[in-house]
Amino acid sequence: MGNLFRRPEAGALLGLVAVLIFFTIFGGINFLQINGGLSSWLNVAASLGIIAIPVGLLMIAGELDVSVGAMVPAGAMLTAVIGGHYGLPIWLGIAATLAFGVLVGLVNGLMVVRTAVPSLIVTLGSLFAIQGMLLGLTVLVTKSTSVALKTEGLAKAVFGDFTTLLELFPPGQLQAIVIWWIIFASIYVYFVHWTPYGNWIFAMGGDKVSARNAGIPTDKVTITLFVLSAVSAAFVGMCQAILFNTAQVGGGQSFIFNSIIAVVVGGVLLTGGFGSVIGIFFGTITFAIVNQGIYYTNFDRNWSSLIIGVLLLAAVLMNNTFRKLALSYVPRLKKGAV
DSSP, X not given: OHHHXXXXXXXXXXXXXXXXXXXXXXXXXXXXXXXXXXXXXXXHHHHHHHHHHHHHHHHHTTOOOOTHHHHHHHHHHHHHIIIIISOOOHHHHHHHHHHHHHHHHHHHHHHHHHSSXXXXXXXXXXXXXXXXXXXXXXXXXXSSSEEEOOOOTHHIIIIISEEOTTTTSOTXXXXXXXXXXHHHHHHHHHHHHHSHHHHHHHHHHHOHHHHHHTTOOHHHHHHHHHHHHHHXXXXXXXXXXXXXXXXXXXXXXXHHHHHHHHHHHTTOOTTSSOOOHHHHHHHHHHHHHHHHHGGGSSSOGGGHHHXXXXXXXXXXHHHHHHHHHHHHOOOXXXXXXX
């Protein structure tokens, strides 16, 4: 039990259990039923979680990416313009969207590693640049700020349809993006916690200069993380456009703060060097439960922001406590050991 409480995701797990109990009591058992609230907060968690994990890894490495707020609508609009406005194959729109995410990630990463400008300022500039370009080009090409899209066949089934997830959920409730979230999270867990690449990320968050002197390719890792962040945000926007058959120039701003909240609730320190993918996974679910759970209670909806704010502050305090436990832990020597 002591080893469990010293893990980075310990606070996130306890927070998840606490909010589950809270909203089950005040929201009723329907909140946890498969044909009730379960699918609603899983759908919210999936879209946010795909973005939150790479954003969290950047924070562990000592960086930050706020341009995801513009990449979500950009990914949706690029897919809709190519597949809807021009009527080209949807797979071409998907490929262009992901390629655009790679391009933005490369630009962000290269600017961070080649200049002394903090990543917050670099990605903030990218955020406004992408927003302005998106609005201007969309109005110029389509004469509107929204574009309709109709997708059928394999692309609709894979990226924008509903799934029963092994026949556990009723049709029309659980979005296919939930499966993508689980797949991506599993891949991240493997690479971050079971390969040397994860150690590189944590080392960079602790001391980037020392990590570079130790032979870690800090520049390549940083650029890769920014590419993953931008592509993930574009992927979520693409899936939303295919699911809802429309794309809007606006929107996506909430993903900036919501992803940071989910990451911090998941046990990642804002100063870097500490956290876990599993913790971010739990933190994302916790945020989604709080975000959706209030609709199953008799509470005034206007209090939802207050609950999220209190949750964030409590998570920061809890995570600091568990971090101190982890850093102060000294293993006991067995009897007779020298």
